[in-house]
Amino acid sequence: MFGIGKLLGNVAGGLLDKIGLGGIAPFVKMGLNALTGNWLGVAQDVFSLVSNFKGNFQNNASQLPPLGGFENPVNNFAAENRNSLNQNRLSDLLRGLSDLFRGFGNLSDGRRGNDLGGLSRIFNAFRTLSDAFGNNQLYTNRLSISQYTNIQV
Amino acid sequence: MAGKTQTVREKLNISPQEFAEMGRVGAMYYQQGNFEKARTIFEGLVELDPESANAHSALGGLLTLQQDDEKAVEHLTRAVQLNPSQIAPYVNLGEIYIRRQDIEAAVANLKKAIELDPQERDAGANRARAMVLGIYQVIKSDENLENIDLATEKIN
Numbered sequence: 001m002f003g004i005g006k007l008l009g010n011v012a013g014g015l016l017d018k019i020g021l022g023g024i025a026p027f028v029k030m031g032l033n034a035l036t037g038n039w040l041g042v043a044q045d046v047f048s049l050v051s052n053f054k055g056n057f058q059n060n061a062s063q064l065p066p067l068g069g070f071e072n073p074v075n076n077f078a079a080e081n082r083n084s085l086n087q088n089r090l091s092d093l094l095r096g097l098s099d100l101f102r103g104f105g106n107l108s109d110g111r112r113g114n115d116l117g118g119l120s121r122i123f124n125a126f127r128t129l130s131d132a133f134g135n136n137q138l139y140t141n142r143l144s145i146s147q148y149t150n151i152q153v
Numbered sequence: 154m155a156g157k158t159q160t161v162r163e164k165l166n167i168s169p170q171e172f173a174e175m176g177r178v179g180a181m182y183y184q185q186g187n188f189e190k191a192r193t194i195f196e197g198l199v200e201l202d203p204e205s206a207n208a209h210s211a212l213g214g215l216l217t218l219q220q221d222d223e224k225a226v227e228h229l230t231r232a233v234q235l236n237p238s239q240i241a242p243y244v245n246l247g248e249i250y251i252r253r254q255d256i257e258a259a260v261a262n263l264k265k266a267i268e269l270d271p272q273e274r275d276a277g278a279n280r281a282r283a284m285v286l287g288i289y290q291v292i293k294s295d296e297n298l299e300n301i302d303l304a305t306e307k308i309n
Binding site: 015016019021024025027028029030031032034035038039042043045046047049050053054056057058060061062064065066067068069070071084085089093096097100118119121122123124125126128129132133 | 161164165166167168170171173174175176177178179180181182183184190193194195196197198199200201206207210211214215217218232239240241242244245248251252253254255256257259260261263264267273274276277278279280282283284285286287288289290291292
């Protein structure tokens, strides 16, 4: 178990501020006061979790709510298939989507994407992606998130 | 028996690799702070493939940041249904439940995120750890909850 004192020192020293959650304490306090059911069980869970922290996490905590798989390097398919997505491909997709718009009458089967609002959101996404791939620096350096972050938008 | 209805992604013959790359562009905008473009992309990806846990998780994460909590919970819950082993949706549900002052639900979700990352390597799970630490600190500082110390000594 990592020293609780040191961990708490980091909380007081701005660990929560660092990840944009400096304001949660009042919510926690109000929430704890409002607990009418299993408050002891909740506290035990919290104490048990903290007692098992190794202390390695503090410098590697996401500063924004995490997105999941799209920001995971494991999903870096571009390295395997570098030409999978480009402006030409996006132009093809936009044409294909236009065909779907025209054939909308045949698509009204209740699925989420198969309505005009859904298709409009897809169209807007393709336009945004096309703009991104129109950025020459992005087009040539799109192998990793770290490279993406160098792009000025 | 009726066949499975095609998603728009399938109709357009978009490969999993292309779909993932679209998501990565959205993640790029998100990390740059261009949340409007990121949201446009993630909303489109959810429509393209409503069965994509990654798309729901990403949109839910962005909506968590924007404190659009009702919509966020919808997408994060769907992401968990589609892929219960993803860490990010649990972290973000934990944050939302803290905002809603539902500490029991918050801790339950943060606990799942932490348990999926025992080596403390995942940045999202580490965000969950920071939140749990914040809750711990509030509990410890609350005079009315002093007796928890005694009750929890047995488990430590």
